[in-house]
Amino acid sequence: MTYLGAHMSSAGGFYKMGRAALAVGANTLQCFVRNPRGARAKAVDPEDLGRLRALLAEEGFGPIVAHAPYIMNPCSKDPGIRALAAEMMAGDLALMEHLPGNYYNFHPGSHTGQGVEAGCRQIADMLSRVVTPELGTVVLLETMAGKGSEIGGSFRELRAILDMAQCPPDRLGVCLDTCHVSDAGYDITGDLDGVLEDFDRTVGLERLRAVHVNDSMNPPGARKDRHARIGAGTIGTEALLRLIAHPALAGRPFLLETPTDDAGHGEEIALLRALL
Numbered sequence: 001m002t003y004l005g006a007h008m009s010s011a012g013g014f015y016k017m018g019r020a021a022l023a024v025g026a027n028t029l030q031c032f033v034r035n036p037r038g039a040r041a042k043a044v045d046p047e048d049l050g051r052l053r054a055l056l057a058e059e060g061f062g063p064i065v066a067h068a069p070y071i072m073n074p075c076s077k078d079p080g081i082r083a084l085a086a087e088m089m090a091g092d093l094a095l096m097e098h099l100p101g102n103y104y105n106f107h108p109g110s111h112t113g114q115g116v117e118a119g120c121r122q123i124a125d126m127l128s129r130v131v132t133p134e135l136g137t138v139v140l141l142e143t144m145a146g147k148g149s150e151i152g153g154s155f156r157e158l159r160a161i162l163d164m165a166q167c168p169p170d171r172l173g174v175c176l177d178t179c180h181v182s183d184a185g186y187d188i189t190g191d192l193d194g195v196l197e198d199f200d201r202t203v204g205l206e207r208l209r210a211v212h213v214n215d216s217m218n219p220p221g222a223r224k225d226r227h228a229r230i231g232a233g234t235i236g237t238e239a240l241l242r243l244i245a246h247p248a249l250a251g252r253p254f255l256l257e258t259p260t261d262d263a264g265h266g267e268e269i270a271l272l273r274a275l276l
């Protein structure tokens with residue numbers, strides 16, 4: 001069973017999003033778990049989350065991924081922004097208790113001039129406080145392109161954070177983003193096995209719990225983070241298929257974050273399933 005899905009909007013409700021995922025042939029999905037801020041934003045309805053939970057179980061979905069807000073930065077030099085990051089994550093994880101057994105993925109953040117070591121320490125400190133043993137959710141650090149002062153552009157930085165965080169090891173993992181790792185300089189097109197071996201040595205493949213499947217608009221090592229549609233970038237469909245079908249990654253949810261809408265994601269899911 002290959003779990004394939006895409007990032008979808010939860011703005012119209014969580015159950016409705018689940019139906020939309022089914023309609024595009026997905027058996028996993030990714031979404032934001034909070035409603036956007038602003039005057040018209042309604043509080044998240046736990047009953048709606050419950051209906052989504054029942055639908056996912058009925059339809060045999062694999063684990064799903066909630067994505068933290070992009071503005072979250074647990075390693076900003078501004079202590080107020082760091083405090084807000086912890087507050088956001090704690091709030092999102094409280095909502096995720098209505099969808100137990102799934103993942104919560106976040107961007108490690110940008111150290112904004114403090115240096116990689118200080119940044120990794122601050123990220124680990126937040127995780128130590130927020131990721132408690134009784135959580136029903138596994139929290140994932142996303143591999144990043146390494147643009148600007150972004151942390152997570154190397155497997156070693158992720159290892160450092162995982163080592164420093166005082167959390168149960170089974171509550172913390174990694175989500176590998178194909179566009180980001182390629183932009184960070186890992187050659188997944190030419191040497192996928194080598195990259196996965198590097199990941200295994202540095203972090204451990206058992207920590208790799210979810211995958212973002214994106215092509216990249218830029219060549220390996222560009223440190224840009226511009227996603228391309230499947231087959232329309234520098235990674236290529238073949239390399240992405242090899243990754244999805246790789247025996248070392250069996251059972252993980254594979255999620256598209258390509259620049260298109262639900263219908264476009266449906267076409268990409270159908271294409272990948274046909275080629276698998």
Ligand code: FE
Pocket residue numbers: 067107142
């Ligand atoms: Fe992301």
Ligand code: FE
Pocket residue numbers: 142177212257
């Ligand atoms: Fe991603």
Ligand code: ZN
Pocket residue numbers: 177179180225226227
């Ligand atoms: Zn990205």
